[in-house]
Amino acid sequence: MIELQRVGLSYGDGPKILKDVSFKMEQGDMRFLTGPSGAGKSSLLRLLFMALKPSNGLVSIFGHDTSKLGGSDLPLLRRRIGVVFQDFRLLDHLTTFENVALPLRVIGQKPDDYRRDVMDLLDWVGLKDQANAKPQILSGGEKQRAAIARAVVSKPEILLADEPTGNVDPVLAKRLLHLFLELNRLGTTVFLATHDLSLIKQAKGRALRLEHGTLKDETL
Amino acid sequence: MDEISAKPSAIIPSGAASLRTMTVTMTVMCYLACLAIGALILINRAVDDWTHGISREVTVQLRQISNVDTEAELLKATTLLQSTAGVTSVEALDRKASLKLLEPWLGNTNLDELPVPRLIRVTIDEASPPDFEALEKNLIANIKGASLDTHRRWEAELARVAHSLTLLSWWILALICGSAVAMVVFAARAALDANREVVEVLRLVGAKNSFIARQISQRFLITGLIAGCAGILLAAITFLGLGSTGQAAGNGVAAASFSLLFAPHGDVFSTLLVVFAVPLIATLIALATANITLRHMLKAAP
Numbered sequence A: 001m002i003e004l005q006r007v008g009l010s011y012g013d014g015p016k017i018l019k020d021v022s023f024k025m026e027q028g029d030m031r032f033l034t035g036p037s038g039a040g041k042s043s044l045l046r047l048l049f050m051a052l053k054p055s056n057g058l059v060s061i062f063g064h065d066t067s068k069l070g071g072s073d074l075p076l077l078r079r080r081i082g083v084v085f086q087d088f089r090l091l092d093h094l095t096t097f098e099n100v101a102l103p104l105r106v107i108g109q110k111p112d113d114y115r116r117d118v119m120d121l122l123d124w125v126g127l128k129d130q131a132n133a134k135p136q137i138l139s140g141g142e143k144q145r146a147a148i149a150r151a152v153v154s155k156p157e158i159l160l161a162d163e164p165t166g167n168v169d170p171v172l173a174k175r176l177l178h179l180f181l182e183l184n185r186l187g188t189t190v191f192l193a194t195h196d197l198s199l200i201k202q203a204k205g206r207a208l209r210l211e212h213g214t215l216k217d218e219t220l
Numbered sequence B: 001m002d003e004i005s006a007k008p009s010a011i012i013p014s015g016a017a018s019l020r021t022m023t024v025t026m027t028v029m030c031y032l033a034c035l036a037i038g039a040l041i042l043i044n045r046a047v048d049d050w051t052h053g054i055s056r057e058v059t060v061q062l063r064q065i066s067n068v069d070t071e072a073e074l075l076k077a078t079t080l081l082q083s084t085a086g087v088t089s090v091e092a093l094d095r096k097a098s099l100k101l102l103e104p105w106l107g108n109t110n111l112d113e114l115p116v117p118r119l120i121r122v123t124i125d126e127a128s129p130p131d132f133e134a135l136e137k138n139l140i141a142n143i144k145g146a147s148l149d150t151h152r153r154w155e156a157e158l159a160r161v162a163h164s165l166t167l168l169s170w171w172i173l174a175l176i177c178g179s180a181v182a183m184v185v186f187a188a189r190a191a192l193d194a195n196r197e198v199v200e201v202l203r204l205v206g207a208k209n210s211f212i213a214r215q216i217s218q219r220f221l222i223t224g225l226i227a228g229c230a231g232i233l234l235a236a237i238t239f240l241g242l243g244s245t246g247q248a249a250g251n252g253v254a255a256a257s258f259s260l261l262f263a264p265h266g267d268v269f270s271t272l273l274v275v276f277a278v279p280l281i282a283t284l285i286a287l288a289t290a291n292i293t294l295r296h297m298l299k300a301a302p
Helices: A041-048 A073-078 A096-106 A111-124 A140-152 A170-185 A197-203 B020-056 B070-082 B095-106 B132-142 B152-194 B196-204 B209-246 B252-261 B268-300
Strands: A002-010 A016-025 A030-034 A056-061 A081-084 A158-162 A189-193 A206-211 A214-219 B057-062 B087-092 B118-124 B146-149
Touching (some): A016 A041, A016 A056, A016 A214, A030 A041, A041 A056, A041 A189, A081 A140, A096 B196, A140 A158, A170 A189, B020 B209, B020 B268, B070 B132, B132 B146, B152 B268
Parallel strands (some): A081 A158, A158 A189
Antiparallel strands (some): A002 A016, A206 A214, B057 B118, B057 B146, B087 B118
């Protein structure tokens, strides 16, 4: 489902951010990505949701070499991937409900078709009462939950998350972890980048540690 | 909890990248287009009227020749013309009427001494006109000092002028359309730049370029429609103003402008149809140009 072979990445003529990174994930796998700030975690995630192309090596998603993808294939593959961004990327002019429903709207679903599902999801992440609120008045934790809800609303096959518990208290972090574990149990491939080692320990998960652009496989 | 609105908000915020400047400029262009179309219609109508009048009539001229009884020749010519197939009426102008025709050029002075040619106004059947060549030969052979003026030279000259003015109007319309396209291209680029963040999020959640382009170009549709309607309104006010200021004084432009709006001219419906095509074309230009530009830019963007 996800395969990286000797992947290198640099921005322009700059230094290598990633060096010879290789790993593979099958359907239903769950991996954590950890490492110090600036190690290249976000860049690796950007490669996985095809916002970047590798400088060298192979990045294969759903069996497609991402460096060879045409413009029309990219949106169709991205619809199969849910992404939680570190900075949430919520649209300020849309309500929480509309932000969460955005991936469904993009694929042509009508509000009547998705209203109930989106409200159920908002209820599940504890944002039902904030459905009509704009992101400006949401707290950091609420924005984080809205971003997670948006990433999973279309039931993606792969879920990528960049520090998904970075702005929430330990209780909510644990609840979100359970959400990710539940999604994974239902067959979603989950890849989480986090600084929070306790989260990895709670999940008894397999972690990849990124340091100075190189990857090490370890179990905490 | 408040009810969720049945109609979701626009994905592209209306506040970002205001199209106000474009709406104003587009309105001016639509206004100019309406004026050009109005001028085109008036030119065509005037030329139709003139050429219709000219082609319906021919003139026989009798030069005064010494020792020739002009009045007798005039009578002979009238009889000859009346018996010619294709001629519907013949009217010989008396000397006074002929002199009156010269007044605009020669003034009101005593013209009695001048050997003014006599004129015969001949109305012809437009459906089956006479053989002008044969008629001219017949007149020259039988009437002393006679010549036939079919006005064809004037008609050709008028047609040439009208053709040039028509081409000029079309050229102006083409320039207006070209400028509108260029303006929409710039505005579409600005709109995309102003909504870069939204576009990025849309792409990351799997939106196709066509979907994004459609969301942005919808705003251009409304702009085109508003500008087109405002342009028509301004043009109508202009024609009304032109019509009401000089009509009483017998001003031709004023009467023509007024007739464009109110006169029960035969093709007033088609005139209105042509003018109302302006907002439609403005909308199409705005929508299609914005959509093509956006798709092109989104395709080129990483």
